[in-house]
Structures are given as structure tokens and as C-alpha cells.
Amino acid sequence: MKVAPIKASRSRFSASWMRSGRIDYLWQTFAVLSVAGLSWLYFSMYGQLPPDRNRVLVLAFGCAGTILAVLAASLSVRKRLAYQGVGKLSAWLNAHIYIGIVSAFAILYHSGFRMGSPVPAILLSFYWFTIVSGVMGLWLSRKVPPLLTAIEENPAIIEDLLSVRAECLRGMLELAAGGSAKFSALVKDSLLPQTASWKRMGRFYRNRTTFAEEISAFQKEQEWALGWLAAPEHRAYQRAGEYALRVNKMNAELLLHRVMRGWLTIHITTTAAMFGFAALHIFSVLYY
């Protein structure tokens, strides 16, 4: 029998991670060198040059900061394009972060660590909100998705979570409406507050637990209530407890989804306001 020769495969080994590691390293080098260069210029020259040359230096910091901020914001354009050969989104995000950081130093030196008159002060406030929200978003985008994956049973979008939450709340209230007066009172006073309890949501986050892992502990905590109810209502109360915990769990997941959406909204809004005030500032410097 003839055995086919084993061909050496050239496509098995992907070098793309090496490339992306190298590009990341290049961006880091760019950021470190740029920040070092800007800092050297600022600390060795600012305030020690004749006034007209000092003004040129200040303007140069401002121009560099603005151009870099515009470049950083171009990520927004890339996100709205299909691939079209303009580079991976992850590479753009990396560039965005490093360019944004260098821009922050250029603007810091442009302002000379002062807030100044109202327009520059508002402009700087929006600028720093943009930078701080960006750094916060980067941190959140590393922390929140793994937490969400740990606590959710099935990956779901916000609309699914809202509909499951509404169904469970309805289920619990229907059970309360169909039960005895004591049963309704216990659901209202003991289970309903649990649906919105921050402490309970915190337990999902802290312990990284799913609904299935929390339900037995929750039922144990609620056991005291069974003593107030007739035996035929015990199962219904436990069912209402399951609904209550499910609602709380949906709230815990919804909060994480909203945090992920919310920070980007803040980042984009402060960016837009910052560019608006930057235009006003540049106009007033050029014409007055």
C-alpha cells in the first residue's frame, strides 16, 4: 500500500498574534517617547523663552493636542465603516488609546496646568472628562464582560432581560394576588424589596454566582416566612421566592449591560462637547 507523503503545512501557524504584539509595542514606544519629548520641551523651555517664542511653544502644544484628539476621535469613523482594508478595529482601538494619552499630555502642557477664563475652563473640563471616561471605559471593558459571563446562565441582550424580569415580576404578583392575606403581605414586605436589593445584586457580583447557585441559600433565608403560612401555601411561597430572586438577578445583569453602554455615551458626549468648545476657543484666539 502506498502511503501518501505528509505535506508540510504552511497555513497552520498564524503569525498574526506576533504582528499585533509588535504593533502594540510600537504604539507603546510612540506614547512613551512622545510623552517624554513633550515633557522635556515643557519643563526645559516653558516660561524661560522670550514671550513671543513662549507663545509659539504654547500654540504648538495646543495644535499637537488638537490634531491628536481629532485622530483619536477618528475611531468613531472607523467603527461605522465595514472592514474595507483600513485595519482591524482592535488595532484602531489600540492606536486610539495611545494617541489619546499623548494628546492629554500635550493639552496639559498647552494649558500650563491652569484652567483660565470661562471658555478654556469649560473646554478643559470636557477634555478631562473625555480622558477620564476613556480610562474608566477601558477598565470597565476589561472587568465587566468576564463578570457578566460568570453570572449569566445564557448570554442575553437587554431586551430579553427586560422581558424575563417583567414576566417574573408578574408571576410573583399573580401568586400574591391569588394567596391568603398573610401570603400577600409576606410577598409585599419580604420578597418585593429583595427584587431591587443592591446587597443581593452585590452578592452575585462578589461571589460570581449564577441563579442556580444562589437560590438554595435564598430559600433558606426566607424559611422563617413559611412558619406564618399554612402548609398548602409553602410551595407557592417558594415559587414566589424564585421569581423574586430571578428579578434581582435580571437587575444585576441589566446594570452591567447599562454600565457598558452608559460609559461610552458619556465618553462620546464629552468628546462632542469638547470639540464644540475647542472650535469656540480656537476662533476666539485667532480673531480676538
Ligand code: HEM
Ligand atoms: C482626546 C482624547 C479622546 C477622544 C477625542 C476620544 C474619543 C472617542 C470616541 C468619539 C469614541 C467612540 C467611538 C464610537 O463608538 O463611535 C471613543 C471610544 C473609546 N475610547 Fe476614547 N477618546 C479619547 C481618549 C481615550 C483614552 C485616553 C482612552 C483610554 C485610555 C479611551 C478609550 C476608549 C475606549 C475603550 C473606547 C471604546 C471603543 C469601543 O467601542 O470598543 N479614549 N473615544
